[in-house]
Amino acid sequence: MKSFERDIIMNILQWHHVCATDDIDEEDVIEFAHEGKLYAVYHTASGFYATAGTCTHETARLADGFVFGEIIECPMHMGRFDIPSGKAQGAPVCVNLATHPVKTEGGSVFIGLEVK
Ligand code: FES
Numbered sequence: 840m841k842s843f844e845r846d847i848i849m850n851i852l853q854w855h856h857v858c859a860t861d862d863i864d865e866e867d868v869i870e871f872a873h874e875g876k877l878y879a880v881y882h883t884a885s886g887f888y889a890t891a892g893t894c895t896h897e898t899a900r901l902a903d904g905f906v907f908g909e910i911i912e913c914p915m916h917m918g919r920f921d922i923p924s925g926k927a928q929g930a931p932v933c934v935n936l937a938t939h940p941v942k943t944e945g946g947s948v949f950i951g952l953e954v955k
Pocket residue numbers: 894895896897898899913914915916917918919931932
């Protein structure tokens with residue numbers, strides 16, 4: 840990514856406090872709601888991540904799913920997604936999850952959401 844692209848992205852993001860870093864156990868996920876949208880925020884061995892909160896197959900809430908390493912398994916039909924990239928891992932899911940930047944600062948987890 841070129842530096843001007845990174846600057847543009849940084850300018851349109853607003854960081855929102857999600858929780859304390861120790862509120863999400865490793866290999867777990869919580870739900871974060873903001874302006875009527877749901878997000879899933881994960882803690883894996885490689886760090887914290889965020890995706891859309893609802894499965895792309897139907898309407899299951901991913902925070903009710905199961906985290907295995909860097910995979911989230913949907914609780915409804917067991918579709919799987921790669922957490923860092925949001926990539927669907929095969930049937931029944933074929934549409935990737937949107938991903939969102941996450942940072943930790945001062946013992947808190949923040950999600951970066953685009954300013955509309
Ligand atoms: Fe998630 Fe069907 S709703 S796999």
